Amino acid sequence: MSNNTVIEVKDLIFKYNEYVTALKGVSCEIKRGIVTAIIGQNGSGKTTLVKHFNGLLKPTKGIVLVDGKDTREYKIKELVSKVGYVFQNPTHQLFNTNIEDEIAFGLRNLGVPEDEIKKRVEEAIKLFKLEQFKGRHPLRLSYPFRKMLAIASVYAMQPEVLILDEPTVAQDWVGYKLIRNLILDLRKRGRTIVVVTHDMMLVSEVADSCIVMKDGKIIAHEKPEDLFVDDEILKMAHLKPPQVTQLASFLHNINSNIPRNILTIKQMEEVLLSYITH
Amino acid sequence: MGLSLMDKAVEIKNLTVKYPLSEKFALSDISFSIFKKEMVGIIGPTGAGKTTLCLCMKGLIPHMIPVRMDGFVKIFGIDTRESSVPELSRKVGLVLDDPEAQLTQLTVEEEVALGLENLGLEPSEIRERVREALSLVGLEGFEDRAPIDLSGGQQQRLAIASVIAMYPEILILDEPTSNLDPVGKEEVFETLYKLKKEKEITIIVVEHEIERLAEFTDKIAVLYDGRLVMMDTPKKIFNLVEELNSINERVPQVTELSYNLRKRNPKLFAEELPITLSEAFNEYSEIVEGGL
Numbered sequence: 001m002s003n004n005t006v007i008e009v010k011d012l013i014f015k016y017n018e019y020v021t022a023l024k025g026v027s028c029e030i031k032r033g034i035v036t037a038i039i040g041q042n043g044s045g046k047t048t049l050v051k052h053f054n055g056l057l058k059p060t061k062g063i064v065l066v067d068g069k070d071t072r073e074y075k076i077k078e079l080v081s082k083v084g085y086v087f088q089n090p091t092h093q094l095f096n097t098n099i100e101d102e103i104a105f106g107l108r109n110l111g112v113p114e115d116e117i118k119k120r121v122e123e124a125i126k127l128f129k130l131e132q133f134k135g136r137h138p139l140r141l142s143y144p145f146r147k148m149l150a151i152a153s154v155y156a157m158q159p160e161v162l163i164l165d166e167p168t169v170a171q172d173w174v175g176y177k178l179i180r181n182l183i184l185d186l187r188k189r190g191r192t193i194v195v196v197t198h199d200m201m202l203v204s205e206v207a208d209s210c211i212v213m214k215d216g217k218i219i220a221h222e223k224p225e226d227l228f229v230d231d232e233i234l235k236m237a238h239l240k241p242p243q244v245t246q247l248a249s250f251l252h253n254i255n256s257n258i259p260r261n262i263l264t265i266k267q268m269e270e271v272l273l274s275y276i277t278h
Numbered sequence: 279m280g281l282s283l284m285d286k287a288v289e290i291k292n293l294t295v296k297y298p299l300s301e302k303f304a305l306s307d308i309s310f311s312i313f314k315k316e317m318v319g320i321i322g323p324t325g326a327g328k329t330t331l332c333l334c335m336k337g338l339i340p341h342m343i344p345v346r347m348d349g350f351v352k353i354f355g356i357d358t359r360e361s362s363v364p365e366l367s368r369k370v371g372l373v374l375d376d377p378e379a380q381l382t383q384l385t386v387e388e389e390v391a392l393g394l395e396n397l398g399l400e401p402s403e404i405r406e407r408v409r410e411a412l413s414l415v416g417l418e419g420f421e422d423r424a425p426i427d428l429s430g431g432q433q434q435r436l437a438i439a440s441v442i443a444m445y446p447e448i449l450i451l452d453e454p455t456s457n458l459d460p461v462g463k464e465e466v467f468e469t470l471y472k473l474k475k476e477k478e479i480t481i482i483v484v485e486h487e488i489e490r491l492a493e494f495t496d497k498i499a500v501l502y503d504g505r506l507v508m509m510d511t512p513k514k515i516f517n518l519v520e521e522l523n524s525i526n527e528r529v530p531q532v533t534e535l536s537y538n539l540r541k542r543n544p545k546l547f548a549e550e551l552p553i554t555l556s557e558a559f560n561e562y563s564e565i566v567e568g569g570l
Contacts (some may be wrong), residue, residue: 042431238461
């Protein structure tokens with residue numbers, strides 16, 4: 001395993017019970033310092049896979065290595081300070097009586113000094129725009145803010161690898177931009193981010209690499225610009241590229257000078273500019 | 279053909295709602311009507327009052343949730359205050375944004391059958407409706423699975439199936455596709471469109487998936503800070519790019535692209551911006567074929 005691999009999964013099989021095999025032999029490497037998107041159909045095993053990265057689930061067969069060490073050999077505390085996981089459903093994760101304690105909880109478990117905890121809680125509340133909810137019970141927040149709080153409480157632990165499971169679900173445009181910018185900012189600071197998502201706009205804007213899953217297996221591991229023109233994989237995995245990429249693809253068919261692998265509105269604008277200004 | 283009063287599925291007048299512990303109004307002086315068989319999208323930033331509005335149309339406000347409510351909400355001409363939750367639930371179905379909170383049964387089949395049993399339907403009728411609803415949302419074969427073990431997206435489709443099985447005349451969905459994969463999102467919208475066409479259901483859908491709203495809805499209502507700031511056809515609404523951006527709403531990607539290009543060449547899309555992929559393709563295929 002090379003040094004720029006932070007998580008390595010080898011021949012992972014996971015059975016929830018004797019009838020349901022969620023992962024049917026999965027192997028992959030998560031590279032350090034980049035954003036990896038895990039995408040694919042509902043029920044394809046995405047969440048089951050990432051729950052192995054921080055030891056929430058242990059393999060039925062196969063092996064998961066974090067920094068070269070088997071997740072089964074880690075102490076829980078050691079692993080969760082390295083790999084932070086934000087649940088898909090925030091309600092599964094929130095249990096304190098006010099939002100400050102919710103964010104502080106993980107930090108206290110890690111033994112972070114109280115004054116440092118206070119600082120980090122304040123910072124997270126500000127960053128995730130939760131000021132208006134200070135002192136409020138987490139479950140009295142609306143769903144999108146509960147989701148932000150769940151992310152905030154894992155973010156505050158400053159894990160080396162941050163796993164976000166469907167972070168943009170239920171977020172409005174402000175929330176979307178906040179999460180997108182957070183991911184880009186963490187990447188700039190050299191952190192590793194794994195994002196499980198159905199949001200193809202988010203994938204097009206942040207992902208360096210995409211792992212595509214179907215029926216408990218990985219069917220592709222490629223860059224978004226390659227994935228979004230890979231019709232066979234897209235179809236197999238129930239995916240649709242962002243609208244602007246679909247437009248580029250259609251236009252490519254009538255004029256091959258238009259590249260198919262456009263990811264963003266900005267890129268498409270640049271391409272079309274020469275056709276509209278003479 | 280004139281529209282009579284009875285053509286209104288929902289009529290809301292001067293609706294104002296304040297929750298007991300809040301200083302702010304959740305909804306302020308909202309008035310609009312939704313006609314039968316219309317599909318209406320509701321958009322607006324978090325906290326704008328979208329979910330509160332759904333609860334009002336379902337009658338849970340004011341019947342179950344104690345709030346101060348002024349103005350009125352009429353469902354097929356009947357004031358929700360003069361109706362009851364059981365009576366309204368025969369007419370209005372609501373799918374919530376947290377599907378897991380709505381699921382209570384041990385199997386998928388029982389989950390969909392629950393509401394039907396409460397309506398006192400014959401077992402054969404129940405079986406048929408369960409089959410139909412599960413097939414509409416693509417969950418055939420899942421009858422004996424436990425709802426709690428389904429994936430997020432499957433749970434979301436199950437919640438929709440449980441509500442549509444009750445044949446509501448008005449179907450309200452609060453972010454029904456948020457946990458679905460891209461094809462699943464499209465399938466839900468196609469299902470809604472089919473329900474509207476074939477079963478003549480009025481559909482009200484709160485969504486952040488504006489590319490799909492632009493394609494499928496008849497009207498879009500924009501809420502901001504408890505007020506209804508615009509309501510019109512998707513074409514008119516999504517052409518108001520600056521107004522939407524100013525309240526932190528985005529427009530479909532093809533509309534933003536076209537808006538940006540119009541700034542470079544004002545002759546482009548002078549009348550109106552494309553709002554769907556097919557409109558954009560038609561416009562741009564001419565441009566990239568022959569130039570301007």
